Amino acid sequence: MSRRILIRAPNWLGDAIMATGAIDLYHQRNPNDIITLLGTPGILTVFSSSYNPYNLFPYDREQKDAGLLGLARMGGMLHNQFFDAGYLLTNSFSSALMFYIGRIPERIGYRGHWRSRLLSEPVDPIPILSHQAQQYAYLLTRDPEALPPPKIRVSPEEREKARQVLEQEEFLGKIRIGMAIGAAYGPAKCWPAEYFAELARNCVKTLDARILLFGAKNEMKLVREVKQMAGKGVLDLSGKTTLRQLLALLQQCRIVIANDSGVMHAATAVKTPVVALFGSTDPVKTGPLGSHSRVLYENVDCSPCFDRTCRYGHYECLRLITPQSALKSVNDLLIHQEAK
Numbered sequence: 001m002s003r004r005i006l007i008r009a010p011n012w013l014g015d016a017i018m019a020t021g022a023i024d025l026y027h028q029r030n031p032n033d034i035i036t037l038l039g040t041p042g043i044l045t046v047f048s049s050s051y052n053p054y055n056l057f058p059y060d061r062e063q064k065d066a067g068l069l070g071l072a073r074m075g076g077m078l079h080n081q082f083f084d085a086g087y088l089l090t091n092s093f094s095s096a097l098m099f100y101i102g103r104i105p106e107r108i109g110y111r112g113h114w115r116s117r118l119l120s121e122p123v124d125p126i127p128i129l130s131h132q133a134q135q136y137a138y139l140l141t142r143d144p145e146a147l148p149p150p151k152i153r154v155s156p157e158e159r160e161k162a163r164q165v166l167e168q169e170e171f172l173g174k175i176r177i178g179m180a181i182g183a184a185y186g187p188a189k190c191w192p193a194e195y196f197a198e199l200a201r202n203c204v205k206t207l208d209a210r211i212l213l214f215g216a217k218n219e220m221k222l223v224r225e226v227k228q229m230a231g232k233g234v235l236d237l238s239g240k241t242t243l244r245q246l247l248a249l250l251q252q253c254r255i256v257i258a259n260d261s262g263v264m265h266a267a268t269a270v271k272t273p274v275v276a277l278f279g280s281t282d283p284v285k286t287g288p289l290g291s292h293s294r295v296l297y298e299n300v301d302c303s304p305c306f307d308r309t310c311r312y313g314h315y316e317c318l319r320l321i322t323p324q325s326a327l328k329s330v331n332d333l334l335i336h337q338e339a340k
Helices: 013-029 041-047 066-077 095-102 131-141 156-168 194-206 217-230 243-251 262-269 323-339
Strands: 004-008 034-039 055-058 084-089 106-109 121-123 176-180 210-214 233-238 255-258 275-278 296-297
Touching: 004 013, 004 095, 013 034, 013 041, 013 131, 013 262, 041 055, 041 243, 066 095, 084 095, 106 131, 131 275, 156 243, 156 296, 176 194, 176 262, 176 275, 194 217, 194 323, 210 217, 210 243, 217 233, 243 255, 243 262, 255 262, 255 323, 275 323, 296 323
Parallel strands: 004 034, 004 084, 034 055, 084 106, 106 121, 176 210, 176 255, 210 233, 255 275, 275 296
Antiparallel strands: none
C-alpha cells in the first residue's frame, strides 16, 4: 500500500544537493510511496528534472508565505493534502511547527532547537555519521552505513542550450574549466580572488583551456575583478544563469574549481570532477562525494573554525592553498580522465 510522504528540503543550495542522494535512496527502498518535496521555489528547481517522479510543493517564506501567518497558512494547506508522514531535513523550530499545524500524523526530524515535542518521532543525531549527506540518509532510511552521493539530472534540452552558449563563445573543442569564485556563507570560505586569477592564467597558458567563471548576482563585482586579472580565454557568467542553466554548464566542464559552496556540490551532482578549496569548514562534513574529486585543505591550528570571517584576520587556511597546488590537482584529474 502506498503512503503519502512529505519531505522538507533544506534551504541552502549545497545542503539541498547533498540531500538528493538520500531522497532518491528513500524512493528506491519505498517505490510505492508518493513523495512530495516542500521547499523554497529556488531550491525546488534542483529537483525539477529529477530521475524520479516527485511532486513539488513551493514554500515562499521570504514573500507570500512569510512570518507566522504564512507559516499557519502553509500548515493548513498541508493538512488538506492528507500526508501520512513528514520528514524534516531542516533543523528549525518553524519547520516542525508547520508540520504540527498541518496535522501530519508522523513527523520525523532530528531532536533539538526546542522542537522535540512537535515531532512524533524525534531522532537523536548520530555523532559517528560525519558527512551531512549521511545524516540526511540516516533520517530517511535509518541505515547508518548509507552515504549516497548527490545526483541531479540535466535534460537533453538543457545540455543543448549549454552547448550553444559554448559554441557561441568558441569554447567547443577546448578543455573547459569552471571556477566558482564565491560562497554564500562568507569570506572565510573564499579562496583569494588573485589566486583564482593566477590559476586561470596558468590553465589558459599551459593547457590552452577556456575558463568559465560562475557567481551569484551579489558576486558579479568580484568575478569581474578576477576576469580582468586573468586576461584572455575567460568567460564571465556571474549573475547570468538560472540554477538549471548553471547545472547544464557545469556538466559541460571537464573540471570545476570551487570553494566549499553550493556550486561545488552541484558540479559533483552532475558528475563533473571537482577541485574543492576548504578554509574555515570541514571537508569531512561537507566535502564533495564525487569519486574523482580532489580536496585542498590546510589543517592549520585554528581550522576548522566554521566562522564566516577569520577571527584573526589572516585567512591563512585559504592563503596556504597555492595556485600551483590547485594547478597540480587540475593536471592530475585531466590525466586520470585521459587514462579512462
